[in-house]
Amino acid sequence: MSWDTVIGLEIHVQLATKTKIFSGASTAYGAEPNTQACAIDLAMPGTLPVLNKQAVNYAIMFGLAIDAEIGQVSAFERKNYFYPDLPKGYQTTQLEKPIVGRGNVEIQLADGRTKNVRIHHAHLEEDAGKSLHEGNFNSSFSGIDLNRAGTPLIEIVSEPDMSNAEEAIAFAKKIHSIVTSIGICDGEMSQGSMRFDVNVSVKPSGSDTLGTRTETKNLNSFKFMEEAIKREVARQIDVIEDGGTIAQETRLYNGETKVARSMRSKEEANDYRYFPCPDLLPVVVSDEQVEELRRNLPELPDARQARFVEQYELSEYDAGILSSDAAMANYFETVSSACKNPKLAANWTMGELSARLNSQDLSIGNSPVSAEQLAGLIVRIADNSISGKMAKEVFEAIWAGEGSADKIIEARGLKQVSDSGALEQMVADVLAANQAMVDDYINTDEAKRKKKLGGFMGQIMKASKGQANPQQVNQILAQKLNELL
Amino acid sequence: MLHPLNLIGLFMVPYATLIQGIYRAELTDNLMSIERREIEKLATLSRIAINEETINEVSQRLGSVLELVDQLQAVDTDGVEAMSHPMQATQRLREDEVTELNRREALQAIAPETEDGLFLVPKVIE
Numbered sequence: 179m180s181w182d183t184v185i186g187l188e189i190h191v192q193l194a195t196k197t198k199i200f201s202g203a204s205t206a207y208g209a210e211p212n213t214q215a216c217a218i219d220l221a222m223p224g225t226l227p228v229l230n231k232q233a234v235n236y237a238i239m240f241g242l243a244i245d246a247e248i249g250q251v252s253a254f255e256r257k258n259y260f261y262p263d264l265p266k267g268y269q270t271t272q273l274e275k276p277i278v279g280r281g282n283v284e285i286q287l288a289d290g291r292t293k294n295v296r297i298h299h300a301h302l303e304e305d306a307g308k309s310l311h312e313g314n315f316n317s318s319f320s321g322i323d324l325n326r327a328g329t330p331l332i333e334i335v336s337e338p339d340m341s342n343a344e345e346a347i348a349f350a351k352k353i354h355s356i357v358t359s360i361g362i363c364d365g366e367m368s369q370g371s372m373r374f375d376v377n378v379s380v381k382p383s384g385s386d387t388l389g390t391r392t393e394t395k396n397l398n399s400f401k402f403m404e405e406a407i408k409r410e411v412a413r414q415i416d417v418i419e420d421g422g423t424i425a426q427e428t429r430l431y432n433g434e435t436k437v438a439r440s441m442r443s444k445e446e447a448n449d450y451r452y453f454p455c456p457d458l459l460p461v462v463v464s465d466e467q468v469e470e471l472r473r474n475l476p477e478l479p480d481a482r483q484a485r486f487v488e489q490y491e492l493s494e495y496d497a498g499i500l501s502s503d504a505a506m507a508n509y510f511e512t513v514s515s516a517c518k519n520p521k522l523a524a525n526w527t528m529g530e531l532s533a534r535l536n537s538q539d540l541s542i543g544n545s546p547v548s549a550e551q552l553a554g555l556i557v558r559i560a561d562n563s564i565s566g567k568m569a570k571e572v573f574e575a576i577w578a579g580e581g582s583a584d585k586i587i588e589a590r591g592l593k594q595v596s597d598s599g600a601l602e603q604m605v606a607d608v609l610a611a612n613q614a615m616v617d618d619y620i621n622t623d624e625a626k627r628k629k630k631l632g633g634f635m636g637q638i639m640k641a642s643k644g645q646a647n648p649q650q651v652n653q654i655l656a657q658k659l660n661e662l663l
Numbered sequence: 664m665l666h667p668l669n670l671i672g673l674f675m676v677p678y679a680t681l682i683q684g685i686y687r688a689e690l691t692d693n694l695m696s697i698e699r700r701e702i703e704k705l706a707t708l709s710r711i712a713i714n715e716e717t718i719n720e721v722s723q724r725l726g727s728v729l730e731l732v733d734q735l736q737a738v739d740t741d742g743v744e745a746m747s748h749p750m751q752a753t754q755r756l757r758e759d760e761v762t763e764l765n766r767r768e769a770l771q772a773i774a775p776e777t778e779d780g781l782f783l784v785p786k787v788i789e
Contacts, residue, residue: 195759202762211780212771216763220770232759253747260710262784267710274747311788314779320788321781449708454747459754 179419180383183411184391185346186338188375189353190331191363192305193236199304199330200227200270207369215307215324221265226457233330234461235471236362237277237302240332242472243356244297246281250463252302254455259448262322263307271333273452276301277461278332283356284480285348286498295349296337305329326370332362338377338388343407347400350374351502355479358504365504366541373398376407379424380414389414390424394431394438402433409438482507490520499528505542506532509549516553519560526552530573547576555583562647563587564594596647598654604646605654608637609662619659631655 198205201218218225241248253275256268278300285293307324315321334353340346354372358365365371379391394410397403409431414424431438442448477485479501486497486507500510506527514523531552535545555576559569564587575586587593595601609616612634619630631652638651702722706713713721767780776783 197759197761197763202757202760204761204763210767212767212782213765213780215770216766217770218763222770228757229754230759231756234756258708262782262787309787310781311786313781315781315783318786319776319778319783320786321778322784323781451708456748459748459750459752461756462753 181380181411181415182383182385183341184338184379184381184388185340185342185407186377186391187334187336187340187346187349188377189334189336189350190305190373190375191240191334191353191357192371193233193330193332193362194364195230195232195236195330197230198328199230199233199302201328203328205329207366209325211321211323212325215327219265219324219328221267227270229458229461230330233302234277234463235467236330237300237332238463238468238471239360239362239475240300240334240357241278241281242468242475243360243478244278244281244283246297246300247279248463248468249275249277249279251275252277252461252463254302254458254461255452256455257450257452259450261306261309262320263309263324263327265307265324265327269304269306270455270458271303272301274454275460277463283336283349283352285345285352287344287348293339293345295339295345298335298337300332300334303331303333305331338379338391343404343411346376346407347404350400350403352479355502355504359479359482359501359507360476361504367399368539370398374403376403376410378407378410378414380411380418389418390426392424392427392429394429395441397431397433399433402431405433405436406431406438409436413438479504490514490524492520492524496524496528500524503542509542509545512549513553513556516550517556517560519556522556522560523553526556526573530570534573534577546579547573551576551582558583558587562594562596564592565644565648567644568592568594591643591645593645594647595642595645596650598650601646601650602654602658604638604642605634605651605658608634608641609658612637616659616662620663627659631659634659 192205193199195205197203198216198219201216203216203219204214206214218227238248240246252272254270255273257271257273258268260267276299278297280299281297283295283297285295287293305326305328307322307327310321310323313321336349340349350372354365354367357363357372363371374397375393375395376397377391377393379389381387381389392410392414394406397406410429417424425440425443427443428441429438430441482501483494483497486492486501487494490497492500499506501507510523510527513527514520517523531542531545531547534547535542540546555569555572558564558572559566564572568587571590572583572586572592575590576583580586580589595604615630615633615637619627619634622630634655635648635651638646638655639648699718699722702713702718702725771777771780771782774782
C-alpha cells in the first residue's frame with residue numbers, strides 16, 4: 179500500500195530587536211546568566227509590560243513580505259502553564275487576533291517545480307528562559323537563566339501544504355531566507371534564532387481524510403528537521419501497517435542520538451486556559467505605518483535572485499544560492515563591485531569560501547576573509563598575476579590572517595611570470611636540457627604526441643617554481659616543439 | 664470568540680484561570696455542585712493547594728461566581744463585537760532602546776538558591 183504524507187510547520191523566529199518585547203533589557207546573545215533579565219522579565223510584583231515598537235514593525239514587515247493581511251487591531255492573550263523558566267506562569271502571546279493573517283510563500287524544489295505554501299497566520303509572542311539540568315550545582319536542582327525570557331518572537335504557522343521532507347526543508351529555508359533578507363532575524367540557527375515544530379501525518383494515497391498527526395517540537399537545524407520527518411513518517415507507516423493506530427502526541431527528536439520519543443499524549447495535553455491579557459491594550463496599526471514599512475521593505479530573495487541573473491549574468495541556480503542567504507548575497511555584491519568580476523566573485527563566494535566556512539561551522543558574517551580581501555585576490559586572478567593553484571595558497575594565507583592578497587603575493591614571491599620573453603627563455607632552457615625527451619617527442623606518432631607535453635610542462639613549472647603562467651607556457655611550448663619537427 | 668467571562672477575568676485576574684477552566688468544563692448547568700474531580704484538576708492546573716476541609720467551600724464559592732457568569736450570559740449580545748479590553752484606549756509602544764541594566768546581584772539577593780548566576784529550582788526534566 180502506498181501512503182501520502184501531510185506536513186505543516188510552526189516556526190519560531192527570534193526578532194533582531196535590541197531589547198525584549200515587553201522590557202528595555204538587552205537581547206544580546208551570550209551574556210552571563212541573568213545579567214539581561216530585569217524586574218519585568220522576572221515577573222516581579224507591580225511590573226507592567228510595555229510593547230516594543232520595533233517588534234511590532236518587524237512582525238508587520240514579515241506580513242508584507244509574504245503578502246499577508248495585516249491585523250489592524252491585534253491583541254495579546256495569556257497562555258497559562260507552569261514551568262520554572264516561565265516566571266509569570268503564563269506566556270504572553272496572540273491567539274484570537276494575530277498581527278499577521280493569511281499569506282503565501284512560494285518554494286522552489288530540486289526538480290525545478292515551484293509550490294505555494296499557505297501561511298495560516300503569524301503572531302507575536304515572548305520567548306521563555308532556559309533550564310539547565312547539569313552544571314556546577316547540586317544535581318537535585320535545575321539552573322534557570324532568564325536572559326532569553328521576553329525575547330520577541332514571531333510564530334509562523336503554515337497550512338499542512340507540504341507532502342514530504344524535501345518540501346518542508348525548502349519551506350523552512352525560504353522562511354529563513356525571507357526573515358534574514360528583510361533583516362528582522364539574524365538567522366543564527368546554532369543560537370536558536372529559528373526553531374521548528376513539525377506536524378506530520380500519513381494517509382492512504384489519494385484519500386481525502388487526514389490521518390492522526392503528531393507534533394515534533396523544537397528542531398533547531400534543517401538537517402535534524404529532515405531526519406525527524408523521515409523517521410516519523412516511517413514510524414507512522416510501520417505502526418499502521420502492523421495494524422496499530424497513531425496516537426495524537428507531542429514528540430521530541432534528539433539530533434545527536436537520532437532518537438525520537440513521546441513527550442506527552444493528547445490526554446496529558448496542557449490546558450492553557452487562554453484569556454485576554456489585561457496588562458496590554460489592543461495594538462492598533464495605522465495604514466500610514468504599514469505603507470511606510472512597505473516602502474522601506476528591503477529586497478526579497480526572489481527579487482534579488484532575478485536581479486542577480488539580470489545584472490550580473492549569473493545562472494538561475496547560482497543566483498538562487500547566493501540570494502537565499504542575505505549575508506551571503508551582501509558579501510557577494512561587495513566582492514563583485516570591488517573586483518568588477520561577478521562570475522569569479524560568485525564562484526569564490528559559493529565555492530572556496532563557503533566550503534571553508536562550513537568546515538569550521540562559521541557564518542559568513544564571521545568570515546576571517548573579508549569581502550574586500552577576497553575582491554583583492556580575484557583582481558590578481560583575473561589579471562593573470564597568479565595561477566588558480568597560487569590563488570588557493572593566497573586564500574589560505576588571507577584566511578590565516580596574513581593580510582591582503584597583494585601583500586601575500588609579494589611576501590611569498592608568488593607572482594606569476596607572464597612576460598613572454600622570460601617564458602620563451604625558460605621553455606628554450608628546459609628543451610635544451612632535456613634532449614632525450616625532445617627526441618622521444620619527435621619520434622612519437624603525431625596522434626600520441628599530445629600526451630608527451632605533460633612531461634615538459636612539469637619540468638618548466640618546476641624550473642619556474644610554479645610561477646610560470648600555464649596557458650602561455652602551453653602555447654610557447656607547442657610552438658617551439660613544432661618548429662623542431 | 665471571547666466569552667463574557669473574560670470581563671470577569673479583567674478584575675479577577677488571580678482567579679481567572681481557575682474560573683475559565685470550570686467554565687470550559689461545561690458544568691454550569693449544575694453550579695452548586697461542581698464535581699470534586701474537576702476542582703482537583705483545576706487546582707492542579709493552577710498550582711493551588713485545596714485541602715479536604717475547604718473543598719466544599721471552594722466548590723460553593725466558584726459556583727456562585729459561575730452564577731454571575733450565567734447572569735451575564737443572559738444578556739443578548741447578538742451583533743455586539745467581542746472586546747478584549749474594557750477601555751477605549753490603544754497600546755502605547757516604546758522605542759527599542761536598552762533602558763534596563765544588569766541588576767542581577769540585587770534581584771538574586773531575594774532568591775532562595777542561586778549558583779554561578781543561575782536561579783536554582785528543584786530539578787525539572789520534561
